[in-house]
Amino acid sequence: MAVVSKKIPAPDLVRVRTALLSVSDKTGIVEFAQALHQRGVRLLSTGGTHKALAAAGLPVIDVSEITGFPEIMDGRVKTLHPLVHGGLLSIRDDAEHVDAMKAHGIEAIDLSVINLYPFEQVRAAGGDYPTTVENIDIGGPAMIRASAKNHAYVTVVTDAADYAEVIAALSKNDGQTTYALRQRLAAKAYARTAAYDTAISNWFAEALEIEMPAYRTVGGVLKEKMRYGENPHQSAGFYVTGDNRPGVATATLLQGKQLSYNNINDTDAAFELVAEFPPENGPACAIIKHANPCGVATGSSLVEAYKRALACDSTSAFGGIIALNQILDAETAQEIVKLFTEVIIAPDVTDEAKAIIAAKPNLRLLTTGGLPDPRARGVMAKTVSGGLLVQSRDNVMVEDLDLKVVTKRAPTATELEDMKFAFKIAKHVKSNAVIYAKDGQTAGIGAGQMSRVDSARIAALKAEDAAKALGLSAPLTKGSAVASEAFYPFADGLLAAIAAGATAVIQPGGSMRDEEVIAAADEHGVAMVFTGVRHFRH
Template sequence: MAVASKKIPAPDRVKIRTALLSVSDKAGIIELAKALTEQGVKLLSTGGTHKAIAAAGLAVTDVSEVTGLPEIMDGRVKTLHPNVHGGLLAIRDDEDHVAAMKQHGIEGIDLAVINLYPFEEVRAAGGDYPTTVENIDIGGPAMIRASAKNHAYVAIVTDPADYAPLIDALKANGGETDYAFRQKLAAKAYARTAAYDTAISNWFAEALEIETPAYRTIGGVLKEAMRYGENPHQSAGFYVTGENRPGVATATLLQGKQLSYNNINDTDGAFELIGEFSADQGPACAIIKHANPCGVATGSTLRDAYLRALACDSTSAFGGIIALNQLLDAETAEEIVKLFTEVIIAPDVSDEAKAIIAAKKNLRLLVTGGLPDPRSRGITAKTVAGGLLVQTRDNGVIEDVDLKVVTKRAPTEMELEDLKFAYKVAKHVKSNAIVYAKDGQTAGIGAGQMSRIDSARIAGLKAQDAAKAMGWAEPMTKGSAVASEAFFPFADGLLSAIAAGATAVIQPGGSMRDAEVIAAADEHNVAMVFTGMRHFRH
């Protein structure tokens, strides 16, 4: 049953007379406390915050003097008291509330400055179960929510970034806050506790291996407001979830203008793909355009890997995203700057390479400090009208698959290496996906078509175009390995790949017409292996 409102109008201006300061992150708190003191505000505080403010020589009252009780249970219980929550929740213009305050000696609190135990940081750092649980804040969220509910009278600040606007507002308004300002602070406060609870609930789901919890939320912190989304008429923001995974969300932007919505999406796809190639396996490069790879290659050097990836489709690479699995060196940087590129992302970069890239002031250079682990679990989410599709990350890797040879001819050692390479790439190509590869280099990529045969044909045409552009006698699909991220429903797609020159095929298998497809491969002396693992990517 809903609780009825007494419909008491909220005042516009509220004088800040008493403020409660209780923060885990002490950044800026002393400066704020000094500014509040200069405004004649009485300060209440707890634990470490009280000690820090007192050590700065400022007058501050310990909250235990307000509650009449000391902190107990290792600080778990210190603010959970009517004298605190009554001070935060009391409606100052309600006669019954005012009478209760007088009867119980409750003093109104006009400002609450609260941030929470660092649960997200402890979780990201891999804290053990007891330590992570201990960093779940209880009193903080309770006070934040109480203050935010009563924003008609109480200003709630949860972010150190809002200290300066608060100080400016108090100075401009004679120590008062206005209603619109308090509303915005309250909205931010509820978003903060929602994101905090989201992190906790998702951690429990992971720790207890609950695959589909009854309630699932996705929370994030705004990293930057964007100029627009996929198109100029769409608004957008980039939020980070706190997942401890090397990538675009955690990378450092060393140079270049702000990343766009599309840049971030494409860069994420590029770096997730290059994460399939660990640095100790040798240099590798992936070039992405519109969320699909247009060229991927390994090489004897990083420069060699880049040039081989570029050769696959140099036309589409224009204005693309380049992902590298090793430190970006000067030799590679010199080649990259010859082509217009939107973003480079790598685990690290040499000083010499930085200087070379600096000549292209708009070129974004991102450094991550590591590669994403393709085997790690995690979750991904996609919105639909009225709902949210959540799944575990596609962490299937070809190295963990028992390949099954289903044709009369088994692949040669070289074909097998190229099959594995092609399948790694196909995992990151929009379905339907076909990838030709030869000697650790993509030869042609067909992505996102409605039929698999069309993807095979397009990949073959791309290979022919590359051969003309590079002056090769024949396309690299001649003698190549070909990967399909899902099974061939008919033999026609396979026959198209064979016509392009493929001599070995890797696919999941599982079609009703597998026997027909295998027979077609045998008829053309083509080796085929089944993985039993599909990699749809929509």
């Protein structure tokens, strides 16, 4: 049964006479407390915060002096007491609440300054199970939620970034805060505890290997408000979830203007793709446009990998995103700046390369410190009207698959390597996807078509355009391997690839017409392998 409100109007201005400060992150807390003390605010505190304030010479009262109960159980129990929560939750204009306060010796708390045990940081650092559990805060969220509920009378601060605004409000309003400020801080407080609980619940799901928990929440911290979303009329913000995975969310922006919504989406796609190629196996480069690769290649050097990736579709690469799997060097940087590029993302960059990129001040340069692990577990989410689709990350790598030769002719060693290369790329191309590859280089990419036949034809046309631009006598699809991210439902898609010059095919298999497709491959002397795994990407 719902609780009925007494409908007591909230006052606009509330004087801050007593403040409770209990923070794990003590950044700026001493200075904030000093500013409060100078305005005559009585200071209450707990544990390490009390020690820090006392060491700074501030007259601070330990909460245990108020409650008459010591901090026990390694700090697990210190603020869970009626004299604390009564002081936070009491409605000052309710006669019954006032009588209860007098009867039980409860004093009002007008300002609560609380941040939480560093659960997210401990989790990200890979803390063991007992340590992670110990960093689940109980008293902090309880006080934050109590304060936020009673925001009609209590100002709740959960972020050191808000200290200055609160002090400014007290200065402007003769030691009082406004209702509008208290409302905004209360909203932020509930969002903070929600994100905190999200991190905890998701950690439990991971630790206990619960793939689809009964309740799924998504939490994040606003990293930056964006100029707009996919289009100028859409608002957008970039939130980080605290995941340690190297990538655009954790990268350092060394130069260039703020990344746009589309930049971030495309940069993530580019870096996840290039991570399929371990740096110890050699240099690799991926060039992305609108979340699809327009060229991917390996090479004997990073600059060669870049040039070979660019050669696949230099027209589409204009204004694209470049992802590298090794440290960006000067020679590669010198080549990249010849073309208009939006973003470069790499594990690191040399000083010489950095100086070269600096000549293009609008070119964003991101470093990540490493590559994401393509085999790592994790979840991905997508919103739909009224719901949330959640799935595990597609962490299957072609090297781990048992490839099955289904044609009369087996692929040569070279064809097999090209097959694997192409199938890696197919995993990162919007469905329907068809990729031609030869000698560790994409020859043509067909992405996002409603028909697999159209994807094969578009990829072949792009290969022909690239050949003309490079002055080649024939497109690289001649003698290439072709990958399809899902099975061929009919032989027509395969025949289109064969017409483009493909001599080897890699696909998941599993169609009702597999035999028909295999027969077509055999008729043309083409080698084909089944992976047993598809890589739909919508």
